[in-house]
Amino acid sequence: MTNSPTTTETWQTKAQRIADAVRLRVLDHVLKNNGGYMSQACSSAETFSALYTKIMNLGPSVSPAVPPPFPGAPSASNPHYFTGAGYNGAKAPNLDRFIFSPAHYALVLYAVLIETGRMSAEGLEQFNKDGSTVEMIGAEHSPGCEVTSGSLAQALSQATGIALARKLRGESGRVWVYMSDGEFQEGQTWEALQLMTFYKLDNMGVYVDINGQQCDGCMCDVLDIDPLHTKLEAFGMRAFSVDGHDLNALAAPAELPRDGRPLIVLAKTDPCRGLPRLQSRAPKLHYLRFTSPEEREGYAQDYAAMTNGGK
Amino acid sequence: MEILTKVYAKTFKNWAADKPEVVVYSADLTSSVEVDLFQKAYPDRFFSMGLTEQHMHSMAGGMAREGFFPYIHTFAVFIYRRSYDQICNSIAYPNMPVRLVGFLPGILTPGGITHQAIEDVALMRALPNMTIIEVGDVTEIESVLDSVQAVNGPVYLRMLRGEVPRLFDASEPFQFNTARQLSTGKDITLFSSGISTEESLRAASVLKERGVEINHLHISTLKPFSDPAVLEAASAARKGVITFENHTIVGGLGSAVAEVMAENGVGRKLTRLGIPDTFAHGASRPYLMKHLGLDALALVRAVEKLIGENLNIHEEDLQAVRLQAVHSTSKAEAL
Numbered sequence: 001m002t003n004s005p006t007t008t009e010t011w012q013t014k015a016q017r018i019a020d021a022v023r024l025r026v027l028d029h030v031l032k033n034n035g036g037y038m039s040q041a042c043s044s045a046e047t048f049s050a051l052y053t054k055i056m057n058l059g060p061s062v063s064p065a066v067p068p069p070f071p072g073a074p075s076a077s078n079p080h081y082f083t084g085a086g087y088n089g090a091k092a093p094n095l096d097r098f099i100f101s102p103a104h105y106a107l108v109l110y111a112v113l114i115e116t117g118r119m120s121a122e123g124l125e126q127f128n129k130d131g132s133t134v135e136m137i138g139a140e141h142s143p144g145c146e147v148t149s150g151s152l153a154q155a156l157s158q159a160t161g162i163a164l165a166r167k168l169r170g171e172s173g174r175v176w177v178y179m180s181d182g183e184f185q186e187g188q189t190w191e192a193l194q195l196m197t198f199y200k201l202d203n204m205g206v207y208v209d210i211n212g213q214q215c216d217g218c219m220c221d222v223l224d225i226d227p228l229h230t231k232l233e234a235f236g237m238r239a240f241s242v243d244g245h246d247l248n249a250l251a252a253p254a255e256l257p258r259d260g261r262p263l264i265v266l267a268k269t270d271p272c273r274g275l276p277r278l279q280s281r282a283p284k285l286h287y288l289r290f291t292s293p294e295e296r297e298g299y300a301q302d303y304a305a306m307t308n309g310g311k
Numbered sequence: 312m313e314i315l316t317k318v319y320a321k322t323f324k325n326w327a328a329d330k331p332e333v334v335v336y337s338a339d340l341t342s343s344v345e346v347d348l349f350q351k352a353y354p355d356r357f358f359s360m361g362l363t364e365q366h367m368h369s370m371a372g373g374m375a376r377e378g379f380f381p382y383i384h385t386f387a388v389f390i391y392r393r394s395y396d397q398i399c400n401s402i403a404y405p406n407m408p409v410r411l412v413g414f415l416p417g418i419l420t421p422g423g424i425t426h427q428a429i430e431d432v433a434l435m436r437a438l439p440n441m442t443i444i445e446v447g448d449v450t451e452i453e454s455v456l457d458s459v460q461a462v463n464g465p466v467y468l469r470m471l472r473g474e475v476p477r478l479f480d481a482s483e484p485f486q487f488n489t490a491r492q493l494s495t496g497k498d499i500t501l502f503s504s505g506i507s508t509e510e511s512l513r514a515a516s517v518l519k520e521r522g523v524e525i526n527h528l529h530i531s532t533l534k535p536f537s538d539p540a541v542l543e544a545a546s547a548a549r550k551g552v553i554t555f556e557n558h559t560i561v562g563g564l565g566s567a568v569a570e571v572m573a574e575n576g577v578g579r580k581l582t583r584l585g586i587p588d589t590f591a592h593g594a595s596r597p598y599l600m601k602h603l604g605l606d607a608l609a610l611v612r613a614v615e616k617l618i619g620e621n622l623n624i625h626e627e628d629l630q631a632v633r634l635q636a637v638h639s640t641s642k643a644e645a646l
């Protein structure tokens with residue numbers, strides 16, 4: 001981990017420290033590689049941090065600290081294939097599972113795994129390198145990933161199958177899904193929600209990054225999905241809308257006793273959180289690539305300030 | 312010829328009795344795809360998915376990761392056309408043991424273009440990790456499930472329902488990736504699959520009478536396609552090779568045979584019988600078979616062309632191998 005934890009710190013202090021470190025690590029990566037999914041780190045850092053430090057009941061990583069190279073595509077004749085699920089701990093009836101959906105957030109997920117001690121910082125050096133599993137668009141062999149989700153909306157459905165299986169087996173562990181708001185434009189997401197409520201899969205909990213951004217710009221201009229909360233409730237979901245940078249607000253819905261309805265938490269976030277300079281690029285925030293040395297220098301100064309000044 | 316009804320329904324229900332890990336996903340066509348007997352017998356293992364084919368496939372992939380074997384049941388066309396992406400990413404890539412059981416393939420449905428799965432084999436064949444099986448008669452329906460379940464990965468099963476003939480002796484069960492020799496001969500090698508095998512048998516005796524020797528192999532495993540008997544039979548044909556399938560001639564059995572022949576330098580003429588790269592429309596099975604060249608007479612004409620002879624065979628010469636009960640209680644073609 002970047003910073004040393006103290007034994008007396010609260011979970012909130014720890015989670016905020018991790019969230020800050022995730023933003024910093026992703027910015028560092030973006031500076032070194034002249035590009036990356038920066039706004040996603042800004043919007044989602046607290047949600048990921050709350051999930052990994054408070055909400056999810058995960059065991060320690062059972063995967064190598066430095067991710068192994070790509071073992072070849074899965075097939076009946078390839079016994080060497082593995083998934084990245086081991087970074088989220090062993091599978092056990094009482095433990096939770098984490099299903100990561102927006103595959104382009106992979107850089108953020110890798111940073112979270114590093115800051116939570118589940119992957120070595122060295123692993124990120126393999127990011128987007130040929131032959132590596134630390135892919136730019138995560139797939140199921142990538143650290144922290146369990147299913148292949150780059151064709152958006154398929155992870156929620158796959159998680160539904162996992163949750164149904166666990167319910168049939170009477171397992172107490174829950175299935176957490178992390179999604180982006182753009183995925184609610186996909187019809188399959190709404191198919192999945194129907195099945196989740198029909199089969200009363202209250203062992204499922206979904207956290208959604210409501211950053212209002214997609215590749216072409218603001219979702220309000222590309223295809224508005226509001227009122228999402230109302231729609232979800234109409235579909236029978238137990239929906240909560242919270243400030244996605246408020247750790248207590250993020251964690252609270254997960255503490256509630258299960259009531260038969262699948263849980264969904266809409267984490268309203270700021271895609272420029274912690275890095276105000278990004279706002280100058282609005283509404284095109286999907287991918288940060290520096291257009292000039294001066295622009296890059298500005299972000300380098302931000303990095304220096306964030307490193308020296310704590311937050 | 313023995314004609315039986317609801318063969319799949321009974322077979323699957325009995326087969327699944329001692330397999331608690333086998334679950335069924337059904338997309339609102341439960342009795343139309345003969346999985347109603349399973350539903351009644353094992354309601355706890357039956358999951359109604361409504362009309363959510365895309366979600367259904369991904370969910371099955373997820374459940375398969377947990378050690379279950381989801382058997383998806385719907386019309387063949389609804390399995391692949393709308394939700395190919397989900398089959399690819401949620402099932403085929405991770406090599407999940409999901410079984411996709413598709414009913415009313417090709418022109419077996421009068422439902423028209425929206426209901427006719429005419430390019431399913433082509434698309435499924437193009438997917439790495441996918442196994443494709445098409446049954447041709449009662450015996451194969453009765454004996455195929457153990458082979459399906461033994462596959463380590465996804466399986467697409469092109470299934471028959473309603474009234475189905477028993478073409479093959481019950482003592483000769485389905486064998487995976489193994490062509491079934493139905494006749495031997497040196498003039499023409501014929502590879503047929505699905506209902507085209509029944510149609511081929513209709514023409515067989517007349518062709519024999521006219522002195523044409525047919526080496527006839529019934530193909531029920533379309534992928535993998537590595538039975539050495541295929542190459543051997545294609546190489547031995549004196550006048551040419553014919554493929555015959557209830558599918559477009561692009562990408563299915565005909566293409567699979569062409570690939571084997573070309574890769575092995577088999578210099579024989581190849582005639583691909585099937586739906587001739589066209590869409591069909593809503594009509595009866597006999598009409599569509601005649602109209603599209605999927606009937607016994609189409610096979611005779613293809614044989615005549617390859618051997619360069621007019622065999623003077625007419626519709627009335629082709630004896631009816633299949634006898635339909637007049638007062639049928641089964642839904643042979645209805646939706």
